[in-house]
Amino acid sequence: MIIKAITKGPWGDRPKLYNTWYEPFDDNAYIQQGVNFALSQDATGLCTAADVTLLPLFLEACARFTPMSASQQEALIATAAEYEPLFA
Numbered sequence: 001m002i003i004k005a006i007t008k009g010p011w012g013d014r015p016k017l018y019n020t021w022y023e024p025f026d027d028n029a030y031i032q033q034g035v036n037f038a039l040s041q042d043a044t045g046l047c048t049a050a051d052v053t054l055l056p057l058f059l060e061a062c063a064r065f066t067p068m069s070a071s072q073q074e075a076l077i078a079t080a081a082e083y084e085p086l087f088a
Contacts, residue, residue: 001043001044001045001046001047002038002041002043002045002046002047003046003047004022004047005034005035005037005038005046005047006024006025006031006034006049006054006058007022007023007025007034007086008022008025008030008083009022009023009083009084009086010023010084010086012084018049018051019050019051020049020050021050022086024049024054026054026057028057028060028061031054031057031058031061032061032064033076035058035061035062035065036061036065036066036067036068037068037073037076039062039065039067040067040068040073
């Protein structure tokens with residue numbers, strides 16, 4: 001199982017807009033990237049974010065899943081430095 005597929009990072013001092021202990025992505029494009037990346041791995045499934053308002057976006061992204069090539073995955077991984085790690 002893959003968890004935290006649409007995690008942006010820790011909330012920090014920002015207002016908590018969702019019922020999650022971490023800040024999730026809430027933009028369709030970022031959610032789609034996270035879902036596509038996660039489902040492109042050798043896994044049995046993925047867990048949704050713990051907020052019902054994000055669930056429709058997450059499920060829509062799952063329905064539109066397109067496997068990512070190795071180069072697309074590498075390009076997405078290269079952007080990780082732009083975000084604060086959730087688990088430091």
